[in-house]
Amino acid sequence: METEGTMSAQQSEMNDFWTRQAQDPRSSEALLATHRVELETDDEWDALWILRYRGGPQEFEMARQLTCSSDSKDRMIGANLLGQLGRPPTFVKESVAILMGLLEDPDLDVIETAITNLGHRNDARAVKAMLPFAKSANAAIRYALAIALGRMARDEATATLVAETLTALTYDDDEDTRNWAMFGLGRESDVDSTAIRAALAAGTKDPNHEIRGEALVGLARRQDDRTRDALLHEWADDEVSLLSLEAAEILADPALFVRLTELLSVLDLDDDQRFKNQLLTAIAACRS
Template identity: 35%
Template sequence: MDSPPEADLSTDELFARTLQGDEEDAGAWRAIWQLHHRGGEDVFQRAAAWLQSSSAKERGRGANVLAQLDFRNRSPELVARFTDALLPALAKEQDAAVLEAMAAALGHLGDPRAVPALLPLKDHPDAHVRFGVVMGLSGHRDAQALQALIHLSRDFDETVREWATFTLGSQAREVDTLELREALVERLSEDHPKIRGEALLGLALRKDARALEPLRRVLEEGVVTTLDVEAAQALEDVSLLPPLRELRESVNEEDDDPEFRAVLFEAIHVLESLSR
């Protein structure tokens, strides 16, 4: 017999279902999303209680539920209340998977009190925790958060570096400091196309001329990603039109990514309009 849809389950049944499978189990996450939508005091109390459980999985799922609980109508008072539940739990947590979940939950909540709580974890030996710290700090723009993200953009783990560079380059595009730009320039030597692309785009959005020649080399000789093409458009340097046009000639409409083609054609259109 098929399982009933999540919306028909009781709150008890939904919490039980969040524990099925591994951390990425699709059914568990559907139950978590249903709890987010259901919201209310009962869901909050159960999730907060799970933060104190002897089971690491329950503690992690409690954080997953609190992350976006009542997200459609979440007042500052609710954000503060959910953060009040998470911060003391984070301070005593030792399990890496739970630390990652709690850090990411704090990122969803956006309470500035999360910043000093997360800073001690930026050098945690587990890369998953450091990734959680990036997620937790991604919405903050104060000096401490940005300094930690710059530090994490130099992390030896590629995923941590990629997301920290993305946060600094694109998400925090309204921030423009010398130190932030230098951190992005450091990532131009990356072999990883996405990390390099995030750095190029971040510099291009700030109209930093140091992006031009590395970007030209990528367009002419390298593995070109959507990020590189977006960077060419953002930099608004018409000298990039020739390699972009050559790239357009090599695109196979049947085999290539339609999103890549759309971004490429848009970049060419924008630069051609600037050259007129």
């Protein structure tokens, strides 16, 4: 559980980061050249972040021209720049239009990059154009879509479309895609339906403990009656995740109190204060 001091430290670190970007003396052309080197050497994308931070007409035009390149690597650089251009965001409408155009790119890597950056732009206008990629044969594209959609449910109609697609992706063969879809559906979405609850209930039996945890949180948020038994089953072997404890706190079911207090006595919590705090919070929530 994050403390006020932790959040303040993180905010201070972020402010320092953006201050450094503003003070960088290099031209945008030089920064683009440096970013090309970053891509070849797997370095951090510091140069690209500075371009994003500047976010002015020059940087937008640079990104636009890159997306028109015959080189797919250039088109991906342009998409990565457009997706987070400006602080606060600049050229949003124009960027979204270009990124949506890249959804028709012949290169699958470019499409994946466009989907990722449409998620960063968080513009509901792009949702309908993105949804067909839930059926893509390319796992990386489905994975990018699962991450992006969780950020994009602005209005009720869009939220419903997003939830329906995420529900389908919770059954995906790719574990990472299932994980993000379950997160988006269970934690980020307030849409409720029989199909959504069925997907969340199925997720509580997933081989991946993190996916099970996100599913439990989603069921608990909807106060589904299956949550209690799913949690007790999850804790049967004293294998307890932080997410399952969060779900218990949300559910606040007195029937979980005894098992939670047992866990307090059998688990070694000396080296994990965050986990211990969450367990204590769950116990308090479930106390009758």
